[in-house]
Amino acid sequence: PLSRVLLHEMLQKQGVDEETAYTAASLAAGSFGRALELLRPEVMEKRQDALQFFQKLSQISLTDVWKESQRLGAFSREEIQEFFSWQNMLLRDLLVFKSRAARDRLYNPDQTDVLESLTEEWSMTALFAALEGVKTLQTRLASNANVKLLIEQFLLKISDRKEEAL
Numbered sequence: 001p002l003s004r005v006l007l008h009e010m011l012q013k014q015g016v017d018e019e020t021a022y023t024a025a026s027l028a029a030g031s032f033g034r035a036l037e038l039l040r041p042e043v044m045e046k047r048q049d050a051l052q053f054f055q056k057l058s059q060i061s062l063t064d065v066w067k068e069s070q071r072l073g074a075f076s077r078e079e080i081q082e083f084f085s086w087q088n089m090l091l092r093d094l095l096v097f098k099s100r101a102a103r104d105r106l107y108n109p110d111q112t113d114v115l116e117s118l119t120e121e122w123s124m125t126a127l128f129a130a131l132e133g134v135k136t137l138q139t140r141l142a143s144n145a146n147v148k149l150l151i152e153q154f155l156l157k158i159s160d161r162k163e164e165a166l
Contacts, residue, residue, distance in 0.1 A: 001030020001109075023110045027089070044126060045078075050086030055085075057130070058121040058159055065155040073148030077141055080151070084141075088134045093116055095127050126158075133157050148157055 002010075004105065007025035010032060016039065027047075028035035037043055049064070056064065072080060073163050084134040088106040103144075133154045140150055 002032060003030070007032060007035050011039075019110065026109050027107055029107075046082060046088055048102055050083050050154050051090065051108075051111065053083075054087060055118070056089045058074065058118060058126075060159050062159065065152060065159060068151040068155060069148050072151045074145070077147060080147055081138060081141055084138055088131065088138075090115075091127055091131050091134065094122060095124070095131070098122065098124065098127065130158055138159070 004025045007028055007030070008021050011021035011024055016024070020039070024035045024038040024161075038047075053068065060068070072083065090111075093106045093108050093111070094115050096159065097103075097112070098119050103109065103112065106115075108115070113157050137150050137154045141147065152153075
């Protein structure tokens with residue numbers, strides 16, 4: 001894998017602006033091809049959708065569980081994998097942010113305001129449980145499991161964790 005610094009420089013040489021190059025380099029996990037893919041508007045729209053979902057996740061209601069399960073259940077398995085990869089990165093970033101680790105380790109350095117606003121809404125226990133839930137969901141997606149049911153299960157567990165934290 002390439003370093004963030006090198007990816008950032010390579011993207012800037014391609015004519016990408018400073019902030020966009022830094023964000024893409026951070027999200028690309030060392031892959032120049034992935035960094036270029038992240039520059040496509042439709043990929044960033046999917047990221048934005050995942051971010052909006054993530055912002056609601058800590059306060060999800062049962063009604064929202066069913067609505068989001070319906071909406072996400074219409075996605076292809078590949079789209080669900082990508083969507084929950086974004087969730088994984090955001091949860092990990094929130095964990096890094098909450099533990100006050102170095103900010104240069106964030107996948108989403110352009111979302112520090114969002115992460116900061118969510119730190120009080122998530123306990124460390126809930127974050128680890130959500131990360132485990134994402135991992136389980138992604139593993140089960142590889143089987144022939146019902147996508148909508150997997151999403152419902154994940155969201156219900158998050159909702160239960162929220163209730164336990166109160």
